[in-house]
Amino acid sequence: MVEVTGMLVRKTCILFLFAALLGAGSLRAQQLSVEARIAGLESNEEYMSLLREDAQLQMREDSIVNAVERARRQLRENPAARQQYSQDILQLESRIFEIRNAKGRLIDRINTIEQEWVLANLNGAASQPAGPAAENPAAEIPDSLKVRNLVSNPYFREQLPEADYAALVEAQRLEFDAVDYVNRYFANYGTISELAEAYAAAQAEADAAEIYDKYKTLQGFNRVLADSLSDAWNYIFDNKSYAYGYLMDKLGRDEILSREEERLSEAARQLSELRGETASDAVTDYFLRKKVLVGYETSVADMLGLTSARDSLRGVTAQLEGIDFRLPRIDVAERYFLDYDSVSFSSTxxxxxxxxxxxxxxxxxxxxxxxxxxxxxxxxxxxxxRGAYPLSYLVNDDRKWCYYAGGFATREEAEAAQKLLKARGFVRPEIVVWTDGEYRNLSKDPEAQHIAYRVEIVSSEALSDAVKAAITDTAEGCELSRVGQQLFVVGTFDDKAVADRVAAAVTQTDPALEIKVAEIAE
Structure with missing residues (x-):
């Protein structure tokens, strides 16, 4: 389980990353002084006003995030007040959600203004078709035209075909969206981690159900965010890589292209190793290839003599190195609050x-x-x-009144209760079972006596020692065998409840495994 403090550190790193990642200048919200994300829009009053409003919302969000952190710290120090602190945290997180929605609307308008400006200014580039790149491009660019945002430097507009430059600018615009998706994903992940802990500790069915609903909702949000990140990031990477590759090829800088290919190959290898091991392949892919792309952009900026952009990108590299993006998977199995109770007797x-x-x-x-x-x-x-309790009844399809005693997790416990009831004078107590709502009378149903269960685990690799230990702890004496190349089998079990516990223990140990409880005829 991921610790909350670690999550907050990662989230803080990501929020710092927002200012530096795009090399477009920091959003100094505390001073309400902002810089245009695209050079040339500084005089657009609506645009700059929207940026300031976005900075104000960021200040509010940061303040509430700090309040949430304090509440969580107090919760850890005073577990007895869990209910009150948990309610406070949920209210604060609801306000954070509202602020992020407002920020999303602002960002949509900001992006629209930027895109309209870029398209309007492409006409000037179209009237000056790209010519051969200079052998020493750094000498061609006056210092006054060098800006921190690499893509905003005029060199790219002058040297790239119109359509390629438009795609490059759109890719740069989408960088803001990608960072927003990552920020929101990390924030949701922190809440999901806390919900998983709260769900495991919940004692009441109603409380657990409410927590589980929130957990499932946030997991759904994060799947959508991961898909959006993947779409945006693939567009960014493909179009930026193509534009830089086009220019490096024109300039004959084969060494930069070769280094880029090597780094990309290594990132692909790491992604292959991590696939399915982290909370999101899309988030992992983003950070692995983002490091490669920023390194590429740094080399391009350095070669072109764009020192402001180069220094900004070096800062981004340092930020990226400090972020732990390999988030462990969080898979919570739904709990079923069955009311088990042994049979007792009372004279009253x-x-x-x-x-x-x-x-x-x-x-x-x-x-x-x-x-x-x-x-x-x-x-x-x-x-x-005869004073037996707890009792319950059902009226069956034949309108007969059926009376039951107790509620047991395993067949072994039920058999012990049956023996006790016989000793107390009950003539024919019968063991019955409900499995996922399906009823069977084990004492009367001959076929039920011959049904067994086994746990099936699908894995292309050998099971880890941790998984084997979980099986041993919950199914002592049961055989673990391998059937074919990818199927492992535990059991058989006479009792489905025991098989379910084994499956749950394995799932908790390694959520990536495909596991099911199968019914078989002996």
Whole structure:
């Protein structure tokens, strides 16, 4: 499980990255002094006003994030007040969500203004078709025209074909979107990590259900963010790589191109090793190839003598090196709150007219055993059941009254209760079971006596020692075998509840494994 403090460090790194990553100048929100993200838009009052408003929203978000961090620290120091602190944190995170929505609307308008400006200014570039690149391009660019944003330097507009330059500028614009997707993904991931911990600790079914719903919702949001990041990042990388490659080829800088290919090959190798091992392949791919692309851009800026852009990009490289983007997967199995209870006896009646025997609860998921005490044509008096409790009843399809005692997690526990009830004078107590809502009377159903279960694990590689230890701890004495190239089998088990526990333990140890509990006939 990822610790909250580590998550906050990563998030802080990402928020710092927002200012430096694009090499376009920092958003000094504290001073409400902002710089245009694209050179040439400084005189656009609406554009600069939107940037200042965005900076103000960022200040508010940072303030609330700090408040959340303080609340989490207090929660760790005072677990007894978990409920109050948890409510405060959820309220604060709701405000963060609202601020991010507002920022999203601002960014959409900012992006529109930038795109319109770029398209309008392409006409000037179109009237001056690209000519041969100078042998020493650094000598051709006056210092007054060199800017921190690499793509905003006039050299690219002058040397690239119109369509390629438009794609390069659009790629630069999308860099802001990509960073926003990453920021939001990391923020959601931190909340997901906390929800996973809270879900595991929840004692009440209603509380757990609420937490699980929030967990599933945020996981869904992050899947959408990862898809959006992947689309934006592929466009950015492809078009920037093409534009820089086009210029390096014209300039005959084969050594830069070769170095880029080597770095990209190494990034692809690392991504292949990490695929499926982290929370998001898209986020992992972004950071691995982002490092490659920033290195490429630094080489291009250095070769062109664009010192401001080069120094800015070197700062981005340092920021990237400080970010732990290999987020562990968080997979939470849904918990089923089955009310298990052993059979006891009382000389004082547990049920009365005011407190009647309750209706038996049939759970949609999970396995629970009960003892059927008898099936009757009419409702029975409490005294019929010799002081046994807890009791419950169901009226079956034949309109018969079925009375049950207890609720057990395993067949072994049910058999012990059956033996106890017989010793107490019950003539024919029968073991019944509900599995995911399906009812079976194990005492009457001959086929049920011959049903067994096994845990099937699909993996192309050998199971890790941690997985084997989890199997041993939860299924002591059961055999682990390999069937074919990719299928591992644990069991058999007479009791599905035990098989379910083994499957849950393996899933918790290695969420990437494909696991199921299969029913087999002996």
């Amino acid at each position: 009646p547990k049920y009365s007219y005011q407190h009647p025997i309750p209706e038996c609860k049939v759970y949609e998921h999970g396995t629970i055993y009960r003892i059927l005490l008898g099936t009757f044509n009419t409702k029975r008096a409490v005294s019929t059941f």
